[in-house]
Amino acid sequence: MAGTVRLRVSPTKAPQAVRDPAWVRVLLIAITLLFLGLFLLLPLVSVFYEALRGGVRLYFASLINADAMTAVRLTLLTAGIAVPCNLVFGLAAAWALAKFEFRGKGTLITLIDLPFAVSPVVSGLVFVLLFGAGGWFGPWLTANNLHIIFAVPGVVLATMFVTFPFVARELIPLMQEQGSEEEQAALVLGAGGWKTFWHVTLPNIKWALLYGVILCNARAMGEFGAVSVVSGHIRGRTNTMPLHVEILYNEYNFQAAFAVASLLALLALVTLAAKTLVEWRVRANMGQDESAETPTPPGGGMTL
């Protein structure tokens, strides 16, 4: 009985007649919680448990280790290049797709999704095929003493490829929905292209943009497959954090592996928190937008 009472105050708007019976609701909630606990919470806890099992001192020692530090630095560098590039690309692509009509628009939208559709390993192999020693540009690169594959540029390139849809995917539906009337109004009022972008377009998309950047960053730092193929796993030189975790693990250095992994897990938690915050802001803004005309149910119509 207690369960029924608690469920009745849940914020569901469905009238009594179309609600599922109490036992169905309890069962569904129980299954969901069990799955969340087993497959999400337990692994997360175990990462930190394993990382700290040898004590805090050993934990920090594994992190301050030179190779680990290099991996952290390389990961930050990679994200530091890939995220801004994809921010600019995502904005440009979303702008082009949302505000202009042109031939091949559908194809371009599909192409943007390509990195999501293709296995990361294949993405990495593409770059090996292009820039590797036996690849198309390989001989020319070797002749000019340029290193891409098994070097930092390869890692950055692969990461950029894998993460480029994130910002664009967030912006396209929003910008399509907003249309270009506000931009037209700004132009008529005498604002130039840059002022229109800065004062009208950007403020309207800032939350979606931030959301895309957060997701893009999380993936850039966590990418394994594509980076694994192009990096060559050179310890202290081309290992990013995920690759470093794998190496340590394969060497049975579990404690150190989990210590580095805990950093990635922390990143995930920070990302989640930031994502929630942004979603909350977007919802607040949307609520404000809608309130005057059409009241939408909470959470209804959210695309994020």
Place this chain on the structure above:
Amino acid sequence: MSIEVRNISKTFSGFAALTDVSLVVPDGELVALLGPSGSGKTTLLRIIAGLEEPDPGPDGRILFNDEDVAGRGVGQRQVGFVFQHYALFRHMSVFENIAFGLRVRPRGSRPSKAAIDAKVRELLQLIQLDNVGNRFPSQLSGGQRQRVALARALAIEPRVLLLDEPFGALDARVRQDLRQWLRRLHDEIHVTSVFVTHDQEEALEVADRVVVMNEGRIEQNGTPEEVFHHPATEFVMQFLGHVNLFRGRIEADHAVFGPWALQNTDPAKDGQEARMFVRPYDLDINTTEDGRPAVTATVTRIQAAGPTAKFELLDENSQPIRVEMPHDRFRAMNVAKGDRVFVSLKDARVYVEDYVI
């Protein structure tokens, strides 16, 4: 500032939105572009504003006070444009929205902060929304938003004011109020204005001149009285309110439609088909024959709610006829559904087919 459009055409991927349109809007007038959707009225407005490029042509011109503005970008034409869905900047307050056009001016020609503040306050007063400056567009009603959009357009002291279906998104009551307000506002500030509408009542009530458009061409350009009482074409006649259509032909010097014969001024067209359009209030109903030529018909429906009593009739050939009459006359006549009545003619317009059958 007068506006002149000369020989402008516009094609959208094969579809001709405008075909060789020419139009003069005299200085200080309020002109309505009236037409059904797809008639090209919004395209014409956007071309005047510079939001749309006309098809390149040797004779195509857009002149503001005899000065060609075709080469000028949308930002340099100094027009005020009001969008159907307001297009207010949603993240800016009402105050910031109105100030936008002044604040984005290059440093040299930008008014001082105090001057901008004063201007915005003056405009807020003009639109009777003095105390909503700090609110955001989402916190305003539709009518308030449209007034803010108008103030924003007026802030840059436009040479011409262009309004695209300004009341299209509002409900009937607010629409009514706002269009009377727009008329009064125009009498106050006298800026040359063009507004687009598909609502004939709105056009006739508000505008100094009405330009009726259809399929990318101008059908008629005249005062509201002219287009209403002397429609130049069948389209204008049909578009400006409900009409009854009767088919007949020219016989000698008369146009004959059943029992009705009208004097024909153009006897050269003897034998040709003719069409007669009659407004519902230009027909009369009698329960008995009074000697006037009349069509007999049966009453199928009476709708007496509203400013006039409306009748739906079927004549002997099962053609529907609509008649309207004042309530006092309707009450005096005592007619009911199913009754046989005699329909006589008070006024009509006859159009002779242009082609020979």
